[in-house]
Amino acid sequence: MAESRRPSLHSAAGNLSRTLGTLVAVCWLVLASSVALARTTDGSVVAESLPLELFWAVAFVLAAVGAMWLVGGGYDRIGADPTGVWSFVWLAIFLLPLAFVPLRVAVGFVDPTGSLLDTVFVVAVTVVAGWLAFYGGLERLSLTLDDVVRVVVFVVALGSISLAAIFLFDVDWVARPPIAVVVALTIQAAACWLGLSRELP
Incomplete structure (x- = not known):
């Protein structure tokens, strides 16, 4: 009896983990999309018309709806592997942004304001993480993921x-510049x- 329950418990835990990971992933997508939209448009108009508390409430509702759609068959419709959701979370939010900080710094010397570049960087990291x-x-x-973690470790060490x-x-x-650009690109490479x-020692 106990042995028959183990597969069902394992399946339930896996489904719960994927659902939670999907919610986190969609929350990130909503947040990243909002930041990109604010950077590429007049964000002050949106900020004045939509209070911060209401923004977060709307963002969470959108994320919850998106997560339910994905878990309820959306992954299959877009041809995505649902088991990769936590890999996406780690890659999009933490690992890839940290792994490519030197590249972002180097490119930042081209545009000191950095607003457009930040948007492009976030979008590119999110798309690559999804793929x-x-x-x-x-x-x-x-x-x-361990390979990307090692890149992050070496970025931190060399930086x-x-x-x-x-x-x-x-x-x-x-x-x-231009020495800083060369140094940053060298660190990245x-x-x-x-x-x-x-391999790390």
């Missing part, structure tokens, strides 16, 4: 060296190469 997690991108590239040179040893020329081809 990697839901459409077999990780498998096609022979990657795992800390450059920051230490600037703030501890007053090597301020490293922070001025080195972190990707080390993270994807080397």
